[in-house]
Structure formats: structure tokens, C-alpha cells
């Protein structure tokens with residue numbers, strides 16, 4: 583059985599690795615030119631039943647523990663006026679949802695695959711059914727690959743999804759801006775102290791400002807704001823001039839404590855805009871023999887429940903196990919939909935909550951109830 587996985591993100595690589603553990607080869611077609619072609623983003627907290635479960639099936643628990651930071655679960659939550667609403671301090675042996683840098687996680691998975699398992703620079707442009715569940719996959723370079731099972735692990739803008747459903751991600755009514763503080767401890771001690779070992783969040787006035795320590799000495803700062811898909815063009819912020827953009831972004835936080843907006847001053851390098859989009863909550867499709875989707879390709883959601891990577895990795899591992907056991911892909915899809923739907927709903931609800939007036943107090947109460955207090 584020839585398996586092609588479109589996309590070598592966390593979902594696709596987990597699937598390839600767990601297949602390999604069970605002696606099954608897969609071809610991974612990845613659009614990036616190489617592992618270092620693109621900045622991979624910041625830190626991710628992997629849950630016991632999500633990413634950690636998948637890494638156990640991948641035989642990579644020891645490698646994960648070497649890169650994970652339990653202390654990264656520390657957090658402080660403020661309102662937009664500067665009142666501290668909640669502080670959590672993690673024990674060094676708290677393995678509930680430790681943080682790990684996304685590049686380190688991706689490397690862990692890549693290093694566990696044989697050389698040549700990932701075809702770099704292989705952007706999938708689409709696929710056509712050949713009958714009996716077989717598909718011919720087209721690559722941007724003009725090459726084609728035929729396979730018995732095609733796995734769409736190519737993220738929110740999947741080129742495989744149209745084989746199964748006409749659903750497309752819709753703009754979620756909010757956008758994010760990502761900035762990076764480099765060499766935080768030495769060059770920006772005040773920002774470093776505010777963020778501590780984990781994360782800082784301030785919420786209110788229908789916007790958020792958050793900052794999270796990464797394992798590489800950087801702190802990633804995120805601003806989340808309500809706005810339409812064209813917000814980057816209409817906001818008046820000159821994103822093509824990062825130094826002016828940082829200053830202009832501070833106007834959106836007028837009246838917030840100077841200590842908080844100083845986080846923006848401490849950043850350097852590009853100011854990246856992230857449009858928040860999501861697939862319909864509870865998306866399902868009629869099963870089609872020989873093709874399926876995992877991760878964001880199947881259930882893209884906003885990051886407000888912190889589950890996208892966890893679900894993608896669990897999907898990848900579950901699909902691999904289903905195939906290794908000779909099981910039915912339909913059953914895998916049923917379980918994936920059931921797993922993802924509550925999180926997709928929570929992500930949509932949390933987006934409204936986090937970007938509401940007085941969000942700080944509401945989110946403090948949410949965290950308290952989640953902690954059983």
C-alpha cells in the first residue's frame with residue numbers, strides 16, 4: 583500500500599513516524615524547501631492526551647522530555663488596567679502540559695525519520711481520483727505520484743480538502759500580530775522579569791497583549807485584535823516598516839500600563855500579521871475511499887483553546903495506528919470529528935471571551951473553574 587502524506591507539519595510528521603514504528607513507509611511531500619526554510623513559530627504546550635500521547639506512540643517520550651519545559655506553564659494574567667488577576671507557578675516535575683519550542687518538536691520528529699522520508703520543496707497542487715481509492719497527486723514542479731492512500735496534512739489551506747468537502751476556512755473576525763524579543767534576559771531584563779519562566783497575558787478593551795518565553799532565549803509577543811480580514815491594510819499600521827509598525831501598534835493599547843506596552847518596544851525584526859481563520863465547527867464529510875485529512879486541514883480553529891497542534895499530532899498517530907492494525911479509515915474519521923468538535927467550539931467561544939470588554943475577569947473565572955477552584 584503506497585501512502586502519500588501531503589504536508590510535513592506536526593500532524594504529517596507524527597503520522598509518518600508512527601507508521602514507521604509499525605514498519606510502514608510513507609512519502610511525505612512538504613512545500614518548504616528544507617527544514618530551516620521558514621520561521622516555524624513559537625512554543626507549544628502539549629497535553630497528556632494530545633501531543634504527549636502521540637509522542638508516546640512515536641517512541642519519542644525521552645526526546646520530548648529533553649526539550650520540554652515544565653516551568654513554561656507558569657503564567658500571570660492581568661486586566662488592561664494593570665491589576666494582577668491570577669498567577670500560576672508550575673512545579674519542575676509538572677508534566678500536565680509543558681512547553682516545547684515548535685522547531686525543536688519538528689526536529690525531534692524529523693530526526694526520527696530516515697533520510698529522504700520527507701520530500702522537501704514538493705508543493706502539492708491537487709489530486710485526482712483514479713478509481714478503486716487510488717489517487718494521482720500533482721506537485722508544483724509538474725511531477726505526479728500515484729498512491730493507495732492520500733493523507734491531507736497540509737494545514738488550513740489544504741489542497742486535498744476539496745476532494746472531500748467544499749468547506750473553506752472563514753475569517754474569524756480577529757487578527758494577530760507576532761513580534762519577537764531577542765536575547766531577552768540580557769538585553770531586556772524588565773520584559774524578561776514581567777514574563778517570568780512562562781507567559782504573561784493582559785486582556786481587556788476587546789484586545790489582548792501576551793508574551794511567552796521560548797527555549798531559545800527569545801520571548802514571543804502576540805497582540806490579538808478584533809478586525810476584518812483586511813485589517814492589516816486598513817489599520818493604518820505600516821507593516822512594511824517594522825520599526826514604525828511597533829510604534830503605531832502601541833496606539834492600539836493607549837491607556838494600558840507603560841510596563842506592558844514596553845514589551846512592544848523591546849521587540850526587533852519583522853512584525854508579522856496572522857489572520858485568524860477557522861473551518862466550520864463540527865465539519866464532517868462523506869467518506870471517500872483512499873483519501874482523508876488530519877490536523878488543521880480537517881478542523882482548523884483559532885488558537886484560543888491551545889489545541890490545534892495537540893489534535894494534529896493525535897490525529898496523525900491515531901491514523902497511523904488504524905492503518906497498522908488494518909482498521910477502517912472511516913472509524914478513524916468518526917473518532918477525529920468527535921475529538922475535534924468540542925475544541926473547535928471552545929476556540930470560537932474563547933475568541934469572543936478573550937476579545938470582549940472586561941475579558942480579564944471573565945478569563946480569570948474561566949481558568950479558576952477549569953482548575954476546579
Ligand SMILES: Cc1cc2nc3c(=O)[nH]c(=O)nc-3n(C[C@H](O)[C@H](O)[C@H](O)COP(=O)(O)OP(=O)(O)OC[C@H]3O[C@@H](n4cnc5c(N)ncnc54)[C@H](O)[C@@H]3O)c2cc1C
Pocket residue numbers: 588589590591592593594611612613614625626627704705706707735736737738739740741758856876877878879885888889890891892893894
Ligand atoms: C499564533 C498561533 C498560536 C498557536 N498556539 C498553539 C498552542 O499553543 N497549542 C496548540 O496545540 N496549537 C497552537 N496553534 C495551532 C497549531 O499551530 C496548528 O493547529 C498546528 O500547527 C496544526 O498542525 P498541522 O500539521 O495540521 O498543520 P501545519 O502545522 O500548518 O503544517 C502543515 C504543513 O504542510 C505544509 N504545506 C502546506 N501546503 C502544502 C502543499 N500544498 N503541499 C505540501 N505541503 C504543504 C506546510 O508547509 C506545513 O509544513 C497555534 C496557532 C497559531 C496561529
